Amino acid sequence: MSKYNPYDNFLDVLQQAASEIQLESNDYETIKYPERELKVSIPIEMDDGTLRVFEGYRVQHSTLRGPGKGGIRYHPDVNIDEVKALAAWMTFKCAVVNIPYGGAKGGITVDPKTLSFNELKRLTRRYTAMILPLIGPERDIPAPDVGTNAQVMDWIMDTYSIMKGYTVPGVVTGKHIDIGGSLGRAEATGRGVMIITEEMLTKLGKRPIDCKIAIQGMGNVGGISAKLFASIGCKITAISNVSGGLYCADGLDIPEIMEFVKTSPITEYKRKGVKHITNRELLTSDCDVLVLAALENQITAEIAHLVKAKMIVEGANGPTTVEADKILNDKEIIVVPDILANAGGVVVSYCEWVQNLQSLNWDENDVNITLKKVMIRAFDSVYEITKKRGIPMRLAAYIVALERLCVSRNLRGIFP
Ligand code: GLU
Numbered sequence: 001m002s003k004y005n006p007y008d009n010f011l012d013v014l015q016q017a018a019s020e021i022q023l024e025s026n027d028y029e030t031i032k033y034p035e036r037e038l039k040v041s042i043p044i045e046m047d048d049g050t051l052r053v054f055e056g057y058r059v060q061h062s063t064l065r066g067p068g069k070g071g072i073r074y075h076p077d078v079n080i081d082e083v084k085a086l087a088a089w090m091t092f093k094c095a096v097v098n099i100p101y102g103g104a105k106g107g108i109t110v111d112p113k114t115l116s117f118n119e120l121k122r123l124t125r126r127y128t129a130m131i132l133p134l135i136g137p138e139r140d141i142p143a144p145d146v147g148t149n150a151q152v153m154d155w156i157m158d159t160y161s162i163m164k165g166y167t168v169p170g171v172v173t174g175k176h177i178d179i180g181g182s183l184g185r186a187e188a189t190g191r192g193v194m195i196i197t198e199e200m201l202t203k204l205g206k207r208p209i210d211c212k213i214a215i216q217g218m219g220n221v222g223g224i225s226a227k228l229f230a231s232i233g234c235k236i237t238a239i240s241n242v243s244g245g246l247y248c249a250d251g252l253d254i255p256e257i258m259e260f261v262k263t264s265p266i267t268e269y270k271r272k273g274v275k276h277i278t279n280r281e282l283l284t285s286d287c288d289v290l291v292l293a294a295l296e297n298q299i300t301a302e303i304a305h306l307v308k309a310k311m312i313v314e315g316a317n318g319p320t321t322v323e324a325d326k327i328l329n330d331k332e333i334i335v336v337p338d339i340l341a342n343a344g345g346v347v348v349s350y351c352e353w354v355q356n357l358q359s360l361n362w363d364e365n366d367v368n369i370t371l372k373k374v375m376i377r378a379f380d381s382v383y384e385i386t387k388k389r390g391i392p393m394r395l396a397a398y399i400v401a402l403e404r405l406c407v408s409r410n411l412r413g414i415f416p
Pocket of ligand 1: 070141144145173342343345346
């Protein structure tokens, strides 16, 4: 388990944002605390007949601006502080992009790769049954996150629907298309990362195709953004997954590498001019843009001193520690924060939910146009605050979100 408490990271930035806009503590006191935290012990009969009990969580940080929204993570490091932080970041992410959701997150402490298909299905169904009182299309809408995918969402939707007695597609997003998923959802986070990177580069007077890009992570965020960057002619000089990374100063063949890692370990990929590197070497490699698309706390203070990139784009949630952030700011490295850079996923989740509630199917083009519009609008509002106040983008993004949250708090008031 990491020595950094990600919820403390969240509180630290929240405090900085509140001080910057001189909020009174009454204005944002409630935002410091998650509204609800549920911990469940999930018993599963394994394929060999033994019984195991897994720990699971669902945290609703805020429902101030709409129903709770956020993914479900299956990972051995999942713990309550991580889930609380991820839920809070969802509140801020949804507020930055101005979609009518609060923030929530769930997770199970498990390595899904160690379970069979049927064990995973039983675990997901039992977990869904145990968090059932909290979720629903008007209450809290889960989605995929690290270690979960469309299949897991399909099982959640089915379990919830069976319990209700009728099909409720809007209870989760990120489902397969055939049962109410949205076109464009699987690529949405990676596409959002690309849109935001392009916007930032344009402000700096640079073209993406002239930049060297290094990407940490080859999953749904890193892999898709790598493919999208490559498709517009960008040079990806480094990429990595949990097993290791690759580097080539002239640019890697991303489509080929993505195919290769489907069946073989990245460590076995051999091409002329391609060097094998560690994750640490990737983070400190010579590049213009570093996309972080793995897990939390990747850029620590120690690594921050060694980063050579001119700009970091946070495709993952919380990949930079608070201490590292200060060092990066001192080095004048631009950090495009997670709550803005990786919001593409939840924006298209919103499109999916809207389609489900109205029993509509949008064209992929309509989804992508909406995504682009929402992301650029959010980027502009954050960039404006950055320029106006001369502050880092993370602080600016928190301010945009916090101001919206405070407006809702003041209008709604406190019950009773
Ligand atoms: N897990 C994704 C995130 O962290 C998507 C959440 C969602 O679509 O609700 O943003």
